[in-house]
Amino acid sequence: MSNVRALSCTRCDYQEAPASTEYNCPRCGGVREVLFDYEVIRAHFGKETLAADRRWDVRRYLPLLPIPEGAPLTPLRVGGTPVYQAPRLAQKAGVARVWVKDEGGQPTGSFKDRASFVGVARAAHQGQKIVAAASTGNAATSLAGLAASLGLLPYIFVPATAPEAKVAQLLAYGAKVFAIEADYDTTYDLCQQAVAHFGWYNRSAAVNPYLVEGKKTCGLEIGEELGQDPPDWVSMSVGDGCSLAGTYKGLVEMFQLGLLQKIPKMLAVQAAGAAPLTRAFDAHTEEVERLEAQTIADSINVGMPRNPLKALRAVRASGGRFVNVSDDAILAAIPEVARATGVFGEPAAVTAWAGVHAAVEAGILGKNDSVLVVSTGTGLKDVKAARRATQASPTLAPTMDAVIKRVESL
Numbered sequence: 027m028s029n030v031r032a033l034s035c036t037r038c039d040y041q042e043a044p045a046s047t048e049y050n051c052p053r054c055g056g057v058r059e060v061l062f063d064y065e066v067i068r069a070h071f072g073k074e075t076l077a078a079d080r081r082w083d084v085r086r087y088l089p090l091l092p093i094p095e096g097a098p099l100t101p102l103r104v105g106g107t108p109v110y111q112a113p114r115l116a117q118k119a120g121v122a123r124v125w126v127k128d129e130g131g132q133p134t135g136s137f138k139d140r141a142s143f144v145g146v147a148r149a150a151h152q153g154q155k156i157v158a159a160a161s162t163g164n165a166a167t168s169l170a171g172l173a174a175s176l177g178l179l180p181y182i183f184v185p186a187t188a189p190e191a192k193v194a195q196l197l198a199y200g201a202k203v204f205a206i207e208a209d210y211d212t213t214y215d216l217c218q219q220a221v222a223h224f225g226w227y228n229r230s231a232a233v234n235p236y237l238v239e240g241k242k243t244c245g246l247e248i249g250e251e252l253g254q255d256p257p258d259w260v261s262m263s264v265g266d267g268c269s270l271a272g273t274y275k276g277l278v279e280m281f282q283l284g285l286l287q288k289i290p291k292m293l294a295v296q297a298a299g300a301a302p303l304t305r306a307f308d309a310h311t312e313e314v315e316r317l318e319a320q321t322i323a324d325s326i327n328v329g330m331p332r333n334p335l336k337a338l339r340a341v342r343a344s345g346g347r348f349v350n351v352s353d354d355a356i357l358a359a360i361p362e363v364a365r366a367t368g369v370f371g372e373p374a375a376v377t378a379w380a381g382v383h384a385a386v387e388a389g390i391l392g393k394n395d396s397v398l399v400v401s402t403g404t405g406l407k408d409v410k411a412a413r414r415a416t417q418a419s420p421t422l423a424p425t426m427d428a429v430i431k432r433v434e435s436l
């Protein structure tokens with residue numbers, strides 16, 4: 027029996043059995059939400075089964091994922107990322123407690139593997155050979171890596187300005203890369219047209235509602251790890267909004283299953299140069315205007331978010347807030363997090379930490395609050411940004427003299 031009950035449109039509320047199409051609402055084109063049959067799920071999933079399950083990765087949550095039985099799964103180990111206490115970060119921001127959940131150790135180095143896990147399983151199950159995505163980088167490399175693991179062929183649309191490490195990773199995985207001379211928003215639109223034209227499997231988390239369900243495994247893990255002592259807030263950076271919306275759904279499910287004592291508030295952090303959702307949230311509207319986007323945090327350099335309703339509603343339902351941070355604050359957060367925790371994040375990853383500072387300044391977070399920061403991707407994805415955020419070391423002559431001088435100068 028399937029655990030999926032229906033697909034429901036976030037815009038017009040039209041509901042149907044999950045059959046007619048994999049993607050957007052056939053009536054209005056809106057993004058859809060996967061509704062589960064929790065009765066069916068509860069019959070063979072819960073506290074006891076989780077306690078007995080020794081796998082610490084997303085396969086723990088298969089009963090909560092829209093993956094048909096018998097679908098091929100990537101052998102790569104997705105999820106099960108660590109949560110670290112970060113007392114020195116807490117001290118720096120003046121809050122009670124901080125945890126960092128490091129997504130940098132995912133198979134392809136970012137949070138996106140959680141969504142791709144579901145995407146490639148569904149594509150392979152349907153016999154689709156070609157899987158396509160448009161991405162600022164990480165969704166693409168993630169799809170490419172997980173597709174490679176199952177012998178699928180990734181077709182990837184990226185802005186020609188995508189960081190070199192991400193493009194190199196794509197090419198290594200054998201992706202067919204379409205490097206478009208345009209921004210992400212235009213690249214995205216072109217990919218959607220190509221997908222419709224050629225009939226490829228669409229791994230866009232804003233079009234394919236099943237992928238957000240993969241992203242919820244982050245929330246499920248937080249629920250399991252900190253369920254007895256949950257943080258007041260969970261901070262995440264926001265581009266399209268799928269990652270935050272997915273994580274929130276996972277937190278809600280853990281709460282409903284009785285594994286999480288309270289649902290944290292979501293702190294949604296946008297780069298000041300790409301903040302259409304903050305603007306909509308603060309204006310109490312669900313109408314999101316397309317803005318010119320410009321930020322160093324390429325993974326959230328999104329002017330036209332593709333999943334605005336789910337993200338706006340998740341933050342509102344949680345009692346949370348949106349905040350903006352400058353590129354300078356993002357850059358400063360790279361070494362700050364790395365030095366206080368050992369976690370090296372890419373700009374969009376440490377944006378979540380920069381947002382904690384911003385929220386404290388705005389009086390949203392206080393000294394009694396605790397916050398879990400999701401560091402969504404490894405800093406190795408964008409070493410240029412890390413170099414900009416740190417001071418270069420001088421080169422030295424190969425003599426002890428030079429070494430001694432250098433030591434004295436430290």
Ligand SMILES: *Cc1c(COP(=O)(O)O)cnc(C)c1O
Binds near residue numbers: 138264267374402403
């Ligand atoms: C994609 C991504 C985000 C933002 O996720 P959205 O679903 O676009 O909001 C944040 N950080 C990293 C590293 C990402 O790759």
Ligand SMILES: [Zn+2]
Binds near residue numbers: 036056
């Ligand atoms: Zn609709």
